[in-house]
Amino acid sequence: MWIEKLADGIVRVQTPIGPRYIMPSFLQRVYLLWIFRNFPILPHAVLSGRQRRLIDRLCSEQRFVSMAYADGMDEAPVIGTIERRPVMGAQPLPSRRPIAAIAEDSSLAAEARQRS
16 A cells, blocks of 8 residues: 555645645655654644645645546545644633632632531
8 A cells, every 4th residue: 555655646635625636746755655654634733844835835836636537447545634724713712710719719628628
């Protein structure tokens, strides 16, 4: 399986509009096999800076391929899948309790310890 991926492997990129398939060069396939050695699907956020730049460059080069069957042969082996999800806006943090309420809680806990 590794040999097939090394020879003809492609990378699937999950985008908001659907999956895209990218045909990397031989050296890029070697590096991508190393990236996906333990996990078949990786979020874009967990990649290192160098790995993100590679994926971004591959996407910007528009080297997309179709997954159509050719002469009855199976589809090309997928080296791995990158999940590129849109960045969600920052959600507000829950409001904090007032300091007086914390002091009351700690005094109640101290009283309970003294009674037992």
